[in-house]
Amino acid sequence: MKEVGVALIGHRFMGRAHSNAYRQVVPFFRPRLTPRMRVLCGRDRKAVSRAAQELGWEEAATDWREVVNRPDVDLVDISTPGDSHAEIAIAAARAGKAILCEKPLANSVREAEAMLKAVEKAGVVHMLCHNYRRIPAVMLAKRLIDEGEIGTVHHFRGTYLQDWILDPDLPLLWRFQKAKAGSGALGDIASHSLDLGRFLVGEIAEVAGALETFIKTRPLVDNPKKKGRVTVDDASAAVVRFANGALGTIEGTRMAAGRKNYNRFEVNGSRGSIAFDLERMNELQVYLSSDPAPVRGFRTILVTDPDSHPYIRAWWPPGHIIGYEHTFVHTVYDLLEGIAKGKSPRPNFADGVANQRVLAAWEKSARSRRWQKV
Ligand SMILES: NC(=O)c1ccc[n+]([C@@H]2O[C@H](COP(=O)([O-])OP(=O)(O)OC[C@H]3O[C@@H](n4cnc5c(N)ncnc54)[C@H](O)[C@@H]3O)[C@@H](O)[C@H]2O)c1
Numbered sequence: 001m002k003e004v005g006v007a008l009i010g011h012r013f014m015g016r017a018h019s020n021a022y023r024q025v026v027p028f029f030r031p032r033l034t035p036r037m038r039v040l041c042g043r044d045r046k047a048v049s050r051a052a053q054e055l056g057w058e059e060a061a062t063d064w065r066e067v068v069n070r071p072d073v074d075l076v077d078i079s080t081p082g083d084s085h086a087e088i089a090i091a092a093a094r095a096g097k098a099i100l101c102e103k104p105l106a107n108s109v110r111e112a113e114a115m116l117k118a119v120e121k122a123g124v125v126h127m128l129c130h131n132y133r134r135i136p137a138v139m140l141a142k143r144l145i146d147e148g149e150i151g152t153v154h155h156f157r158g159t160y161l162q163d164w165i166l167d168p169d170l171p172l173l174w175r176f177q178k179a180k181a182g183s184g185a186l187g188d189i190a191s192h193s194l195d196l197g198r199f200l201v202g203e204i205a206e207v208a209g210a211l212e213t214f215i216k217t218r219p220l221v222d223n224p225k226k227k228g229r230v231t232v233d234d235a236s237a238a239v240v241r242f243a244n245g246a247l248g249t250i251e252g253t254r255m256a257a258g259r260k261n262y263n264r265f266e267v268n269g270s271r272g273s274i275a276f277d278l279e280r281m282n283e284l285q286v287y288l289s290s291d292p293a294p295v296r297g298f299r300t301i302l303v304t305d306p307d308s309h310p311y312i313r314a315w316w317p318p319g320h321i322i323g324y325e326h327t328f329v330h331t332v333y334d335l336l337e338g339i340a341k342g343k344s345p346r347p348n349f350a351d352g353v354a355n356q357r358v359l360a361a362w363e364k365s366a367r368s369r370r371w372q373k374v
Contacts, residue, residue, distance in 0.1 A: 003036045004098075004339060005072045009064045009088055010079035011042045011051035014102050014129075018077055019055035021328035028314040028329065031336040035075070041067045068092040075339065078102060081174050082182045086111035089126075089349075093118040098125040098339050100331075104191045104359065105352025107182030112356040116349040126344045127335050128352045130195040132263065134330035136322075137284040137303040138196065139310045141267065141274045145200055149288065151271030156201045156240075156248035158193030160185075161259035165215070165234060172218040172228045184232030186211060187359055189263070190252025194240075194358055195347060196265055202244045203354065208371045209238035209362035214255055238362050273298070282321040 008018055022035045040057035041064050042048030052060035061067050064084075068076050068091050076092035078085055078101040086106050092099050099119065105128055106112040119126040132138060144150060162185075164170075174180040175188060198204060211233035220226045235253035242248060256262070263278035275285035275298070287298045304321060306313040311330050315322055338345040347355075357374050365372035 002033050004033045004074045004336065005038045005070075006035045006075045006077060007039045007041060007061075007067045007070065007073040007097075008037075008057070008077040008079060009041045009067065009084075010102075011040050011048055011055065014079035015040070015042075015051065016055060017325060017328045018079055018100075018129075018332070019057070020325050021332040023056055024325075024329045025332045025336065029333040031333055032340040033336045035332070035336065038072055039067055039070070064088055065091060068097060069095050074098060075100065075335075081180050082107045082187065083180045086115050089115045090118040093122040093124050093126075096122060096124060098335075100127050100129060100335055101349070101352070102129045103195070103352070103355075104182065104187040105349060105356055107187075109353070109356045109360045112349070112353045116353050119344075119349050125335070125339050125342065126349045127331070127338065128347045128349060129328075129331055130192060130199075130347045130351075131327035131331050132192055132196060132278065133199050133347060134311065134327050134334065135276075135278075135281055136309040136311055137276055137281060137301075138199075140284050140301070140303050141276055142200055144274060144286065145267060145269070149272060149286075150267065150269030150274060153201050153242075153244070153246045153267055153269045155266070155268040156197045156242070156246055156250075157266045157268075158190075158197050158248070158250045159262065159264050160189040160193045160252045161256035161262040161264075162189065162254045163257050163259050165254040166257060168215050169219060169224075171221045171224065172230065173221065176218060176230045176232055178231035181232055183359065183363065184211075184213070184230075184234055184236070185252040185254045186233050186236040186362060188252070189254070190236045190238075190250055190362075191355055191359060192263060193250045193252060193265065195351070195355055197240070197242075197248055197250060198351070198354065198358075199347070200265070200267055201246050201248065202242050204240045204248070204358050204374055205243040206241040206371055206373055207238050207358060207361045207365055208240075209236065209365040211236050211363065211366040236362065236366075238365070240358075281323070
């Protein structure tokens with residue numbers, strides 16, 4: 001089986017999730033191409049060497065510029081904070097490498113457009129890691145909507161709620177700094193809901209957005225006695241109009257006490273509704289108004305049937321549920337198949353640009369307190 005040499009930049013949260021995916025994909029999915037985990041890159045020599053050993057990488061490195069130009073690397077996986085995505089992706093494209101980039105694609109529309117231009121010019125395969133698209137229940141939602149089962153879509157309601165930043169003593173991590181993260185809850189988690197909205201319903205034409213920063217300063221990471229300014233939103237909410245006429249609401253906050261990773265959506269159509277909640281990710285709630293009246297109501301489908309539901313065949317028998325890490329294995333599998341065919345799977349950098357335009361319009365609308373065209 002032909003090998004694809006992989007370089008992964010970043011070795012913490014997403015670095016671990018992606019490493020696991022490269023290790024799992026071959027035994028379960030038998031892709032046409034085998035990822036060879038050549039090199040893991042970070043900034044701290046000791047930390048990256050340890051991570052490389054733990055996560056199964058052949059080598060560790062500290063200079064991404066050197067790594068993306070290595071002849072034994074075919075795929076560059078960008079799992080670093082947003083401020084480095086554009087520079088790494090453009091260099092990787094110029095070196096002719098396929099690219100998997102974590103979300104959000106960049107910290108600005110300008111950067112995102114430059115990344116798209118670079119991958120198109122180089123003719124390399126590119127993919128954006130909005131892994132939630134690849135949950136079997138979410139794919140079933142997409143299929144039901146596309147096949148018209150719930151009729152004309154009227155509403156999309158996406159909420160992504162967490163509470164891990166409630167403590168004011170939580171230090172000023174990179175996620176609180178606009179120069180590094182681009183935005184706060186907006187790009188971090190609302191971007192996932194917005195990507196799901198585009199995946200399920202279609203393009204967003206207009207947005208009326210709001211952003212709020214409740215905790216304005218936080219202790220510095222290196223000097224907790226001193227405080228620094230939070231330059232991103234803690235919470236974000238928007239009303240959106242889809243090009244097809246559907247009306248949506250999207251909310252992303254890291255200040256919702258008790259909500260840990262509450263990534264939920266509901267789609268209401270002229271003939272039914274669909275609801276999904278990541279914390280019950282093997283299930284899909286479906287309501288069809290065509291059901292006989294006495295038994296009409298939301299039903300819960302356990303989306304684990306290998307014959308009817310995507311990706312499940314590679315895993316376990318029906319009812320033997322899958323979890324968070326599987327979404328990354330599915331992403332990597334589709335990426336490898338994309339590389340084999342020379343076709344960029346979606347979401348790709350073009351989706352990243354489209355998402356970034358909505359995020360930018362949302363921020364602009366929050367500042368002007370007016371509707372903003374995308
Ligand atoms: N798909 C998802 O569900 C999901 C979840 C969390 C984070 N993310 C995204 O993944 C990316 C990384 O987030 P994370 O949570 O893994 O962050 P993290 O802080 O856990 O890890 C960041 C890693 O990047 C490395 N890094 C930073 N700058 C670097 C540089 N210049 N060169 C080499 N390495 C560098 C750090 O050493 C660290 O290993 C972000 O874009 C984030 O939005 C996506």
